[in-house]
Amino acid sequence: MNDHRFLRALRREPVDCTPVWIMRQAGRYLPEYRATRAKAGSFVNLCKTPQLACEVTLQPLARFPLDAAILFSDILTIPDAMGLGLSVEEGEGPRLAHPVRTREDIDKLGVPDPETDLRYVMDAVRLIRRELNDQVPLIGFAGSPWTLACYMIEGAGSSSFARPKALAWDDPQTMHKLLDVIARSVAAYLAAQAAAGAQALMVFDTWGGLLAPEMFREFSLRYLSQIAQMLQSDNVARDVPLILFSKGANGHLEALADTGCAALGLDWTIALGDARARVGNRVALQGNLDPAVLHASPDAIRAEVKKALASFGPHPGHVFNLGHGITPEVNPDNLGVLIEAVHEQSFCRVG
């Protein structure tokens, strides 16, 4: 399993062909997902029932020759375990019933114990590993401290996240206290996922790109580095590659590559070759086609795959993916075209 092309690519070792997986590959574009989701009753219940989380995790692998599975879960499991009360209504974004707005709110937060407070996630990881039976590696994940803080303060999604930003400007000490407890929680959570069997770990910094450069360094990057360092000092997690994905933060690729992570996720607003030129051989790169390409024709999809592979060049260290999650309206057949094109067009190119 350690020789699987996905794990080899993350270590920047030669592969037979470029590995590919897709963010949100277990998701609403699949009718079988929608059926399991309906059976679960709610999105949160789907996340919290290991048997069902395992079922949807495996669904895309039954259809497509994907090179990795990713745990079906949500980045807000940690705030939920901290007592903030997660719910996700159909057709709306997530909500936290008890947002944290004051120093007193934040002082009360503790680091959840993964094997008790987030046991359902660890059980799902163990069950998925058993069911996968070493077919492909399993990726575990968490949200970044900044991204989780955005939701924990705002209590829901937002186009601007003005509340967390205002806290960062007006009371940076309190914001750092919050980010520190989240970072320690994320590190413990990811280490526990590794111990339960996750073979790669990914941190989604979905809202890092909403920050001005100086704020990004102080309130997002700093805690991504802290997590990478904490995982390096964990006996199991130190050997599990860490992928960092700061969406919209292409101005910071060099700094992200210096955190000690194994790979960077990239959105589609930078050419793979330009990103590679900037980070050199420090990290592998994961990405990065515009998810909208799956609304184009099969010929256009193949052409875009070809251009992305050419942009990266015949080097080791590329994991193919979209630059953001696959969207619900996509025809699954188009994803099949993309995956086949990645494997065919990259076959025996890097050896």
Add this chain to the structure above:
Amino acid sequence: MNDHRFLRALRREPVDCTPVWIMRQAGRYLPEYRATRAKAGSFVNLCKTPQLACEVTLQPLARFPLDAAILFSDILTIPDAMGLGLSVEEGEGPRLAHPVRTREDIDKLGVPDPETDLRYVMDAVRLIRRELNDQVPLIGFAGSPWTLACYMIEGAGSSSFARPKALAWDDPQTMHKLLDVIARSVAAYLAAQAAAGAQALMVFDTWGGLLAPEMFREFSLRYLSQIAQMLQSDNVARDVPLILFSKGANGHLEALADTGCAALGLDWTIALGDARARVGNRVALQGNLDPAVLHASPDAIRAEVKKALASFGPHPGHVFNLGHGITPEVNPDNLGVLIEAVHEQSFCRVG
């Protein structure tokens, strides 16, 4: 008037203090705007009634020592004049009743005549100039071809604009035909605004940053260049500075600076000093505080203004602004703090 600090800064000439205006300065954060908006009955009617458009254009100038007025209008006046049927419902985004989806739809589109089909805009420009009485310069504006094409194809806002992107991939020739007729329309519209009295012109490429780099160059940048060149060959507009703002497209600043525009608008995800280092003395820069800063305390606002001015440095060629439009929930007093801080902290710095 030609010596006003706003126009001098756009020409990168020394100024007494850094000029400042704010995107969406005539907008919902002002109670007097909401009153006029209610009187107008609909947003579209507000745009189409020169007297009311003039009234809201001038409202922020009565409160704050702003250094420019910007025509109150909407980027979708051109698609509306092409017959697509604009409406904007309260609390929702804009809608076009007749989106263009096929080659046949696109073949039917013509370039609107500004003085007949968009007469209400030209009348508003003339009226505002008269009422301004040379107090400050007036900015005219339009949407970019790519951004207008997004709305014209999708028929509404979208988080991904998958339809226009799919057309660009599947039938680039048809997409170019659409972008060309829009670019010619935008150039004619901006030239007419200049003839009617606009003293600076701005193009909002709101959705350029949603494009992968190669697509940005082919489907957005190319038409921004076309507009800049067409305006250069217009007897009046050639002397009116053109500001290009491609939100989220910081990877393309050098190319945008080479279009022949006078200035670039910047969002807040790049440091002003870094942007200036990249474009050198080719263009002035406009921006770029995170609009969320207006939710912070007056002290934090002043500190962020100070940092932005320091980042740009004591050079000519800076127009202060936010990095995106001011949001409806802002306390107007906080905008007053920002404007005062810009003038005070930059006074006699560049001379």
